[in-house]
Amino acid sequence: MSARTKGIAAAQMGRRSDRKRNRLATILFLGPAALILGLLVYSIVYTVGRSLFDAYGGFVGIANYKRVFTEPRMLVAVRNNAIWVAIVPAAVTSLGLIFAVLTERIRWSSAFRMVMFMPLVISGLAAGVTFRFMYAGDPNVGFMNAVVQKAVHIAKPPGLYPGARLSVDDFAIAVDGAFESKSPVAVGQQANFAMAAIRPALVPENATELSVPAPVADGISGVVWLDFLSGGRGTRGQPDPGKQGLPGIRVEAVKDGKVVGAAYTQNDGTYTITGLAPGEYTIRLSEASFRQPFGGYYWLGRDFIIPALIIAYIWINTGFSLMMIGAGLSAINRDLLEAARTEGANEWQVFRHITVPSLMPVVMVVFVRAIISVLKIFDLVLVIAPESVQADATVLALEMWNAAFGGMNDHGLGSALATILFLLILPVMLSNIRRFRLEQ
Amino acid sequence: MIATKQQGRVRQALRFVQKRAVDIIMLVVAIIWLVPTVGLFVQSLRSGADIGQSGWWTALANPRTLTLNSYIRLLSQPTMIRALKNTFIITIPSTILVVGVAALAAYALSWIPFKGRETIFLVIVGLQVVPTQMAFIPAAQLFRLTGIFGTVQGVIVFHLAFGLPFAVFLLRNFMGNMPRALLEAAQMDGAGHFLIFSKILLPLTMPAIASLSIFQFLWVWNDMMIALIFAEPANAPLTTAIYSQMRTFASNVDVIAPGAFLQMLVPLVIFFVFQRQLVDGIMGGSIKD
Numbered sequence: 001m002s003a004r005t006k007g008i009a010a011a012q013m014g015r016r017s018d019r020k021r022n023r024l025a026t027i028l029f030l031g032p033a034a035l036i037l038g039l040l041v042y043s044i045v046y047t048v049g050r051s052l053f054d055a056y057g058g059f060v061g062i063a064n065y066k067r068v069f070t071e072p073r074m075l076v077a078v079r080n081n082a083i084w085v086a087i088v089p090a091a092v093t094s095l096g097l098i099f100a101v102l103t104e105r106i107r108w109s110s111a112f113r114m115v116m117f118m119p120l121v122i123s124g125l126a127a128g129v130t131f132r133f134m135y136a137g138d139p140n141v142g143f144m145n146a147v148v149q150k151a152v153h154i155a156k157p158p159g160l161y162p163g164a165r166l167s168v169d170d171f172a173i174a175v176d177g178a179f180e181s182k183s184p185v186a187v188g189q190q191a192n193f194a195m196a197a198i199r200p201a202l203v204p205e206n207a208t209e210l211s212v213p214a215p216v217a218d219g220i221s222g223v224v225w226l227d228f229l230s231g232g233r234g235t236r237g238q239p240d241p242g243k244q245g246l247p248g249i250r251v252e253a254v255k256d257g258k259v260v261g262a263a264y265t266q267n268d269g270t271y272t273i274t275g276l277a278p279g280e281y282t283i284r285l286s287e288a289s290f291r292q293p294f295g296g297y298y299w300l301g302r303d304f305i306i307p308a309l310i311i312a313y314i315w316i317n318t319g320f321s322l323m324m325i326g327a328g329l330s331a332i333n334r335d336l337l338e339a340a341r342t343e344g345a346n347e348w349q350v351f352r353h354i355t356v357p358s359l360m361p362v363v364m365v366v367f368v369r370a371i372i373s374v375l376k377i378f379d380l381v382l383v384i385a386p387e388s389v390q391a392d393a394t395v396l397a398l399e400m401w402n403a404a405f406g407g408m409n410d411h412g413l414g415s416a417l418a419t420i421l422f423l424l425i426l427p428v429m430l431s432n433i434r435r436f437r438l439e440q
Numbered sequence: 441m442i443a444t445k446q447q448g449r450v451r452q453a454l455r456f457v458q459k460r461a462v463d464i465i466m467l468v469v470a471i472i473w474l475v476p477t478v479g480l481f482v483q484s485l486r487s488g489a490d491i492g493q494s495g496w497w498t499a500l501a502n503p504r505t506l507t508l509n510s511y512i513r514l515l516s517q518p519t520m521i522r523a524l525k526n527t528f529i530i531t532i533p534s535t536i537l538v539v540g541v542a543a544l545a546a547y548a549l550s551w552i553p554f555k556g557r558e559t560i561f562l563v564i565v566g567l568q569v570v571p572t573q574m575a576f577i578p579a580a581q582l583f584r585l586t587g588i589f590g591t592v593q594g595v596i597v598f599h600l601a602f603g604l605p606f607a608v609f610l611l612r613n614f615m616g617n618m619p620r621a622l623l624e625a626a627q628m629d630g631a632g633h634f635l636i637f638s639k640i641l642l643p644l645t646m647p648a649i650a651s652l653s654i655f656q657f658l659w660v661w662n663d664m665m666i667a668l669i670f671a672e673p674a675n676a677p678l679t680t681a682i683y684s685q686m687r688t689f690a691s692n693v694d695v696i697a698p699g700a701f702l703q704m705l706v707p708l709v710i711f712f713v714f715q716r717q718l719v720d721g722i723m724g725g726s727i728k729d
Contacts, residue, residue, distance in 0.1 A: 025633040026554045033545030033608060034560070036601050039582075040567055043575035050577060099469065105462045114715065115470045118477065120722070121707040123662030125679040129700035130480040132689060133496070141495050143479055315476060323719060376571050379664050383683065397665075400573045404580075405669055411577050418573035429566045436565045437558075 044422070051415035055408075064416035073391055074417075077399045083306060084313075084377060084395070089370035092314055093363060096321020100329050101351065103322070113326065116319040124316075124379025131312040131384050135299035145296030158293035160248050161202055167194035167227035168237035177287035180254075184280035185220055191283035194227035194237045195246060203244060210245040211268045219274035220283060224249050224265050245269020250286035255279070262286075302392040305385050309393060312380055317373065321366045328362030329355070368428055375424055396421055477704075484510060484701040488694035510698040520699065522674070523681035527661060527703075529592050530677055534599040534660040539653050541600065542607030543645065547637050549608065550616040551623060561612065567605035575601065576669055583670065590672035598670055599660050607652055610721075614648035615641055651721035654714050658707050678703045 054060045068074045099116065103109040119127065136142030139149040166172055172179050172193055185191045192212075203226060210225040226244045227236060234240035245268040253261040253273045260281070261273040273283075299308040332355065340350050356363075378397040385393035394402075396417055404414025457464065482496040485506040490499070499505050514520050548554075549561050579598055583589035588597070618641065626636050642649075664679035671680065682699040685692045711718060 021632065022552050022554060026548055026552050029544040029548035029552065029633070029637075030560070032541045033604055036541070036597075036604055037560075037564065037567065040570070040575060040601050040605075041563070043578040044570060046578040047574045099466075102462055102466055106466050108463075112466055112470055115473050117715070117719070118708070118711060119473070121658055121662075121711040121718070122477070122704045123664065123679055123707070125662075125664050125683055126480070126700045126704035127476075129682070129686075129696055130476045132686075133479060133483055133491075133693075133697070134476055141491075141493065143475065143495060143497065146495055146497070315473065320722070324723060327723060372569055376573075382664075383686065386689070387687070397571070397573060400576070401665070401669070404577055414573075415577055418571065418576065421571045422574050425569050425571060429569050432569065433562050433566045437562060 047415045048419050048422075049415075050411055051419045052412075054412045055410040060412065064412045065420070067413060068416055068420060073394065074399060076392065077394045077396050080306065080393065080395050081375060081377075084310070084374045085371055088310055088313060088374045089367050091310075092317050092321050092370050093325075093367045095314065095318045096323075096325045096366060097359070097363065099318065099322045100325040101355070103326060104329065113319075113322065116322050118319070119316045120319045120323075122316070125383055127312060127316050128380050128383025131308070131315075132300075135308055135384070137296050137298050137300070139294065139296040142296065142299070144299060149294045149296060152294040156291065156294075157288075159287075159289045159291040160204065161195070161198050161246065161290050162292040163197055164195050164290050165197040167196035170237065172285075175284075177290055179285040179290075181283045185283050186280045187220060187276050187278050188215055188217055189220060190215055191220055191222040191251075192239060193222070193224040193285055194239075195224060196227050198226055198246070204247055206267050207244050207247050207269075208267045209241065210239055210243050211270060212239055213270040213272060216272055216274060219261070219272055219276045220253060220281060221270065221272040222251070222283070223269045224251070224271070224285065225269045249289040252284045252286055253281040254284050255281050300384070300386050300389065302389050305389050305393045309377075309380055309384055312384060313374070313377065316380075317370065321370070324362055324366045325359060328359050332358045372425055372428060375421055480697060480701055480704075482506070483693070484698040486510070486697075488691075491693045491697065492690065510694045511702075514695055514698045514702070517695070519681060520678075520695075523676055523678045524702075526592065526671070526675055526681075527677040527679075530595050530599070530667070530671075530675075531657055531660045534596045534603065535653055535657045537596065537600050538603035538607050538656050539649055542604055542611050542652070543642065543649065544637075545604075545608045546611035546615050546645075547633070547641060549612045550618075551636070551641070552633060564605045564608050564612075568609060570605075572598075572602055572666065580669065589670065590675065592671070592675050594670045595667055595675070595677075598666050599663070602666075603656050603659065607656065610652055611645060611648055614645055618644060647717070647720075650714075651717040654710060654718050655721035658710060658718075661707060 051064055052059060052061060054063070069078065099112075103112055106112060122130075134143045135145075137145065139145040166174060166179055171191075172181050179193060181191050190213075207226075210223050212223055213221040215221060223239055224246045225239060226246055228244075229240060229242055234243060245265065247265050247267045247269065249265045249271075251263055251265060251271045251273065252259045253276055261276050263271045263273045265271045297304050299305070336354055336358075337350055340354055345353070376397055377395050378401070381390070381393050381395055381398055390398070400414050400417035400421070402408065403410045403417060479496050482499055483491055485508065486496065486499055487505075487507065487509065490505060549557060549564075575598070579594075579601075580589060583594040583597075588594040622640065623636060626640055631639075661677075662679065663677075664683060667677050667680045668683070671677065673684070676684070678699065682696060682703060685696055685699070689696065
């Protein structure tokens with residue numbers, strides 16, 4: 001045997017022992033992971049198969065799937081998931097895009113990013129509890145309604161005498177929160193209003209005993225008073241001495257549906273609308289004086305629960321889009337932007353024609369991730385939606401849990417619901433796999 | 441004179457607003473984003489009666505109404521102490537197991553040639569997005585069969601299964617980018633796989649392992665869904681223990697508020713200390729450079 005063949009033989013032997021060593025190492029290194037991933041694959045196959053059987057294990061074909069798309073409660077879940085997918089991924093992606101572009105223009109961008117990322121590390125439970133407090137119905141307790149109330153009150157301030165009624169209905173009637181004389185009042189005459197259902201605490205301190213004003217030639221005068229005397233004295237509907245005038249009420253003279261004159265009541269409840277052309281006018285106490293304060297939206301009720309959940313979700317997840325899109329943005333070629341600017345492109349054109357197209361790949365990643373995450377939504381709904389509205393707020397993942405573990409113990413229906421989620425996510429999974437196969 | 445002075449001041453203010461418009465908008469956004477967390481924190485320092493009667497922002501004007509009583513009460517409840525302990529008992533092993541098993545697998549997938557390597561990696565890529573719901577029912581049956589349903593072990597095994605795909609993916613990408621020459625040199629010197637893995641690759645992979653550990657820790661710490669199914673009440677972590685109090689939300693606010701804040705405190709601390717690694721971990725799975 002020559003030295004050369006000896007060398008080859010040794011190399012071959014080395015390779016063979018190498019292969020043996022590799023096989024052993026593969027088993028030891030990959031074994032634990034392979035075992036668990038194998039169980040995962042088995043689970044998927046099992047669940048898909050199990051979805052074709054009923055709760056007791058009898059084969060039912062696609063009956064479980066039919067149930068998902070026919071039973072009212074399931075349909076609500078399907079509808080809600082559709083609403084989530086239609087609104088939320090677009091919302092978090094565009095917010096992330098906007099904030100990412102704007103953070104480039106502030107000097108404290110890292111602090112801003114930190115604030116926005118923070119909710120990402122908070123559990124669905126803690127975020128849910130946080131928003132349960134935010135959504136408390138009473139504007140004095142819940143922050144959301146406190147803010148909404150502030151805004152509403154700027155546009156429509158509450159009246160001085162919310163909830164007031166007419167004491168007697170012989171002269172006037174209530175119309176849309178205002179009080180109108182039943183028949184028109186001629187210039188030179190008087191229009192008096194006796195009011196009730198005003199808590200003494202609501203009567204302003206400057207209010208004094210009522211007085212009855214003198215008639216005026218070119219207008220209409222009158223008095224508005226609180227029709228109450230302690231001890232049951234006085235006559236209902238009569239301006240008896242001792243009853244209190246109600247100041248600050250806007251009184252309007254209306255002709256053909258148009259306000260042609262107005263005045264506010266004085267401390268003694270009197271008012272005088274002057275400068276009226278001869279004729280007859282409907283006299284009205286403005287609705288603004290009796291408007292109730294804004295009582296708050298019932299965020300946790302059936303009508304608002306989905307927007308309420310979506311707001312919480314956006315609060316949690318916008319940081320993620322900001323992070324991803326921000327990273328994409330900082331990878332854009334600065335020279336390209338500068339070149340465009342020196343060529344005379346304005347900021348919007350630069351954004352529209354350079355920034356957005358170069359960000360497209362990362363925006364798509366963020367958007368798709370949001371769809372997946374929204375389809376799987378579970379914790380937030382369970383924690384924020386009170387049990388009384390859970391049937392309105394429910395989603396597929398929640399129904400899956402209910403069906404399989406929440407008393408029904410229907411593993412068939414539960415498997416069908418899980419499989420539907422899986423099928424919805426399958427296209428993403430396949431496209432991920434294809435992308436990596438191409439890369440390898 | 442005064443009028444022109446005022447006009448000048450208004451104009452100045454307008455110019456300031458114009459120049460700082462972006463800063464102002466972003467400041468408002470940042471404040472909006474901070475409000476919920478601050479709100480929960482303040483609530484956790486108020487009595488149950490106060491929480492039910494007035495908004496937390498009123499306490500800012502009147503800080504003397506704030507107390508630590510709720511926390512003291514919470515931490516004197518045996519169930520909550522046990523839940524806190526359970527959270528650690530579940531989270532720490534889950535994190536270590538996922539990172540350990542994934543590191544071994546990632547090594548095999550990047551540095552040991554064997555048949556079917558690509559296929560296994562593609563399966564792992566695919567498994568990353570599979571909804572956890574797909575495994576609830578078979579896992580529950582398997583756990584009942586092996587007697588770990590309801591136990592901490594069951595919860596850990598489930599977290600291990602769903603944490604692995606992302607973990608392997610992340611670490612394989614990291615290890616795969618190591619210079620080939622380095623490993624070949626080690627092999628020439630006769631180093632075996634275990635030696636190369638533990639002495640060369642593992643130290644070099646530390647940044648990725650740190651990111652992954654933090655990410656996985658938070659994932660498990662924050663989980664409620666898996667614990668809801670696989671942990672019986674005695675083994676419940678904080679999330680489900682607090683959730684079980686929410687059935688009667690209004691009367692339990694003085695436990696729920698401090699409990700929820702305590703539950704989020706650990707993630708927040710981790711966030712502030714390890715922000716860099718955390719961001720790397722979250723983005724690692726999605727952006728390939």
